[in-house]
Amino acid sequence: MSKKDFIFPIRNDLVIDYYTVEDMSEQLKVWAFELxxxxMHDMYSKSNDGWDEEQKKKEMRVPEMRYLIARAASDPQDLKGFLSFQILHEETMDDDIMAQAAYCFExxxxxxxxSQGLGEFLMQILERVGNYWKMDKIMLTVFxxxxxxxxxxxxxxGFTLDEISPGACLSALRARRFDYEILSKLCNNN
Ligand SMILES: CC(C)(COP(=O)(O)OP(=O)(O)OC[C@H]1O[C@@H](n2cnc3c(N)ncnc32)[C@H](O)[C@@H]1OP(=O)(O)O)[C@@H](O)C(=O)NCCC(=O)NCCS
Incomplete structure (x- = not known):
């Protein structure tokens, strides 16, 4: 995928730019982290693992992370939001089978x-990436x-609980100890 392939006009006033971590300026990385x-700070703080600033920064800068960044078409500095993802091999309930997933991290x-459809649009791009690369599914974790x-x-x-999500593979009693679920949606790669 070249950067050029992933510049999407969505409305007259918005575009989505595709970046590897290497392509991103330090300023852009800092903006993404601050967003x-x-x-999410409050939600993480109340979670079982808490908010770990260094860990989050590290996760957001791994070389495999990819970014779709929405901005005003007229002004590259006017940033609206982003989706980050990685292509990963994920466990399934079958010890012998790994699933290939386009995993949304943020x-x-x-x-x-x-509330203007931008979140949905970014997820639709990820679905197109998953379909293009013949992934099994799109995955994400949500508190x-x-x-x-x-x-x-x-x-x-239309996401549902993935088979490895606590709510899907554990008893209700054990699942209650987890403060997150793993959601997924099958790719259309027939
Ligand atoms: C969640 C998020 C990415 C959704 O993106 P979005 O562009 O606002 O979503 P869309 O416009 O495509 O869809 C909006 C619809 O999704 C649902 N929805 C989205 N966010 C919601 C919220 N916070 N509360 C209730 N419903 C919500 C509603 O059905 C909403 O419809 P409405 O606007 O008519 O009420 C965005 O609200 C956001 O950045 N939230 C803060 C960060 C976050 O929680 N990210 C997800 C972490 S896993």
Whole structure:
């Protein structure tokens, strides 16, 4: 995938740029991290693992991470939000089988860019990536406490609990100890 292939016009005033971590300026990396912090700090702080700033920075900068960054068409500095993902081999409930997944690590928009279909559009691009590369599925992790995010993925985008998600593979009693679920959607790679 070259950067050129992933510049999408979505509305007259917005475009999506594709970046590897290597392509991103330090300023862009800092912006992405600060947006995650602003949007998610409270939720992480209340989670079992807490908010670990260094760990999150490290995760966001691994060379395999890819970014789809939404910005105003007229101004490259006017950033609206981003989706980050990796192509991964994930466990399945069958010890002998690994699934190939386009795994969404972050989907984060600034407040003024929400509820206009941008989140859905970014996820649709990830689905196109998954289909193009003949992945088995699109996956992501979501905090149970993120009720809005949960509804967005399940009710709006049609994601369901993955077979390895605590709520799908553990008893209700054991699943309750986990504060997240793993959601997935099959790719259309027939
Ligand atoms: C979750 C998020 C990415 C959704 O993107 P978006 O562009 O706002 O979503 P869309 O416009 O495509 O779809 C909006 C619909 O999804 C659902 N939805 C999205 N966010 C919601 C929320 N916080 N509460 C309730 N419903 C929500 C609703 O059905 C909503 O419809 P409405 O706008 O008519 O109420 C965005 O709100 C966001 O960045 N939130 C903060 C960060 C976050 O929680 N990210 C997900 C982490 S896993």
């Amino acid at each position: 995650v912090k602003t949007n 989907l984060q928009l600034i407040p003024s860019a929400r 149970k406490a993120n009720k809005g995010g949960f509804r967005f993925y399940t009710e709006k985008l």
